[in-house]
Amino acid sequence: DTGVSQDPRHKITKRGQNVTFRCDPISEHNRLYWYRQTLGQGPEFLTYFQNEAQLEKSRLLSDRFSAERPKGSFSTLEIQRTEQGDSAMYLCASSPSPGTGHLREQYFGPGTRLTVT
Amino acid sequence: AQKITQTQPGMFVQEKEAVTLDCTYDTSDQSYGLFWYKQPSSGEMIFLIYQGSYDEQNATEGRYSLNFQKARKSANLVISASQLGDSAMYFCAMREGLNSGGYQKVTFGTGTKLQVIP
Numbered sequence: 001d002t003g004v005s006q007d008p009r010h011k012i013t014k015r016g017q018n019v020t021f022r023c024d025p026i027s028e029h030n031r032l033y034w035y036r037q038t039l040g041q042g043p044e045f046l047t048y049f050q051n052e053a054q055l056e057k058s059r060l061l062s063d064r065f066s067a068e069r070p071k072g073s074f075s076t077l078e079i080q081r082t083e084q085g086d087s088a089m090y091l092c093a094s095s096p097s098p099g100t101g102h103l104r105e106q107y108f109g110p111g112t113r114l115t116v117t
Numbered sequence: 118a119q120k121i122t123q124t125q126p127g128m129f130v131q132e133k134e135a136v137t138l139d140c141t142y143d144t145s146d147q148s149y150g151l152f153w154y155k156q157p158s159s160g161e162m163i164f165l166i167y168q169g170s171y172d173e174q175n176a177t178e179g180r181y182s183l184n185f186q187k188a189r190k191s192a193n194l195v196i197s198a199s200q201l202g203d204s205a206m207y208f209c210a211m212r213e214g215l216n217s218g219g220y221q222k223v224t225f226g227t228g229t230k231l232q233v234i235p
Contacts, residue, residue: 105164
């Protein structure tokens with residue numbers, strides 16, 4: 001399977017704990033995106049990487065959130081001191097760079113569903 | 118103003134019938150792209166169809182077609198011959214800044230839940 005993968009698929013944690021999610025994009029894609037999706041809503045942009053550089057961050061990304069893509073391949077999203085409001089589906093997507101493929105869509109992973117109790 | 122507006126929270130359609138899911142958008146960019154995604158209950162986002170702002174023809178992909186009316190800023194999805202497996206959430210999305218070399222912002226609507234009735 002050469003699609004985007006995410007791990008874990010589900011995470012239940014207690015309020016105040018730290019959690020880390022991983023995303024493995026499609027190997028030839030240099031662009032990687034994180035989104036958050038709450039119940040009944042569409043995905044909301046969190047952050048964007050081009051290779052290892054984090055080029056855009058949403059205001060939704062509070063100081064408790066940090067994302068990395070150290071070698072320009074996989075990415076991690078960490079949430080510190082989780083709150084109940086962090087409960088959501090966290091989606092990762094990747095896309096090829098301009099000129100190497102088409103810009104038509106982002107390829108999404110299956111998501112990590114976070115529940116904070 | 119909302120970038121992407123989907124006014125139908127839920128829709129029902131009889132199996133084998135056609136259904137139109139509405140989407141209007143707002144942008145000042147000249148170059149942008151419009152997408153539709155399907156999200157089944159399992160959660161993955163499945164790409165369905167794409168329309169570029171400069172594409173003169175309406176996009177089609179199998180049973181999916183996009184009714185693009187640029188002047189009205191609408192990009193409705195038409196699903197023909199509905200199947201039970203089409204029951205899912207459907208999201209309209211827009212990518213702006215296609216001419217920029219950097220981040221191209223993608224904004225999603227709130228979705229329409231489609232239920233296909235046997």
